[in-house]
Amino acid sequence: SEWMYSTVYNDPEFGGIKDIYLEKYAYLxxxxxxxxxxxxxxxxxxxxxxxxxxxxNGVSIYVNYSNNDYTTKDGIAVKANSxxxxxxxx
Numbered sequence: 208s209e210w211m212y213s214t215v216y217n218d219p220e221f222g223g224i225k226d227i228y229l230e231k232y233a234y235l236x237x238x239x240x241x242x243x244x245x246x247x248x249x250x251x252x253x254x255x256x257x258x259x260x261x262x263x264n265g266v267s268i269y270v271n272y273s274n275n276d277y278t279t280k281d282g283i284a285v286k287a288n289s290x291x292x293x294x295x296x297x
Contacts, residue, residue: 238268238290238292241264241266241292241294242262242264242266242268245262245263245264245266246262246263247260247261247262247263248261248262248263249261253269253277253279254273254277255273256271256272256273257269257270257271257272257273257277257285258270258272259279261294262294264294264295265294265295266292266293266294266295267292267293267294268290268291268292269283269285269290269291269292269293270285270289270290271285271286271287271288271289271290272288273287273288274287274288275287
């Protein structure tokens with residue numbers, strides 16, 4: 208029933224789902240600032256679990272899905288399970 212969802216959503220004892228959602232939202236908002244709504248003009252795989260997406264305004268976002276830090280040939284560092292944003296809007 209609905210009361211269970213709303214109780215668990217707000218109650219930190221049950222995992223603080225609300226806090227988790229807010230944290231994920233803030234993370235994604237930061238990552239997409241400057242590129243939201245823009246077209247991806249290039250997408251490439253740099254390594255097994257590392258990808259680079261370039262947007263129409265020249266911003267690139269490197270995403271590292273692995274558990275190890277990664278550095279591109281150009282010296283751009285991408286922490287494990289994270290992203291790095293470069294370009295004029297970064």
